[in-house]
Amino acid sequence: MPRSHSTHHHPPHADDAEPFTLEGLTESLRSKGLRMTGNRRAILQVLLQAEEPLGLEQIQSEAVRYARGGETPDFATVFRMMALLEELKLARKVNLGRASSFFELADSRHHRDHLVCTDCGTVTPLEESCPVETLERQIARKHGYTQVTHSLEFFGRCGDCSTGSPS
Amino acid sequence: MPRSHSTHHHPPHADDAEPFTLEGLTESLRSKGLRMTGNRRAILQVLLQAEEPLGLEQIQSEAVRYARGGETPDFATVFRMMALLEELKLARKVNLGRASSFFELADSRHHRDHLVCTDCGTVTPLEESCPVETLERQIARKHGYTQVTHSLEFFGRCGDCSTGSPS
């Protein structure tokens, strides 16, 4: 069994109450036999900092800040890392109505519902507390599902995009 | 001016109270200078029948039932039709966490929130009345947006997929 440096002995699970940290996430990966690398640490730090969902390219380019030597991880590396985090339920793909995918960490610190302008693409994370969180449990029980999460996005035209073209 | 066979004289708008009908949708297109064709009629009938969001291929293959001669419309035709309906706010793209897109008509008869099994892909339209419909107006006002719609999906593992593999 792996010895643990951490003070607490409960590895962060997808729906843990406490916020994700670099240490906790590292331990989550380690416990699965996965390795912590410079690339992964950089990517996780980008995600931990993020105030809104990020695309793969954004993650890649912002990772430079956290990588020694200022080298960007390969795009495929970012892709595989996000696929991995998604698989482990540590990150979620967010639907912003765009062609490419956007991601956010799967904890309550990072989960937001969003308002997206269908015209200019502006993404506004909603401050209001998530209105359907309590529904998750009800739906899970009623339909016999486990590990229920959700995706809630609002789409519309922002003020700037409305002025001018009446549509 | 076009003479009308319909008994009522108000063309259905995206958020009309009454359900979409083949006649109403036809009139919506006509009023924009667009034409009603066999392909389009078949596609609309497929959508009107649908009990859950459909992919382009499903729409294409089911359209056979409604087309004279049993010919399927070209995939590009289905694609363009759905892009058109989306543009006119008569249909919506639904996020089912899949690679390809799914669509539903944009009226209350067809709008559902969904529960999707991330494992086997089963889609369950939720019967509960939509919990965020009233929020749309509040959000629209608060952020100065117009034409606000939403997309709400729950993801999890269904009972069948849970038995056997512990996670």
Add this chain to the structure above:
DNA sequence: CCTTCAATTGCAAACGATTTGCTACAAAGC
């Protein structure tokens, strides 16, 4: 009916985003 003209269609090619195979590299345990 017949004509006219723009809207629509099918087909195939182009695109962009995602995904994968493979080899060299490097983290972690011994």
Add this chain to the structure above:
DNA sequence: GCTTTGTAGCAAATCGTTTGCAATTGAAGG
């Protein structure tokens, strides 16, 4: 340090989506 095995980079393959273009067809008018 040495070994094991997960990871990274690169390039090619894949997949869903989107578009150009010539032929077809809806529908308005004669």
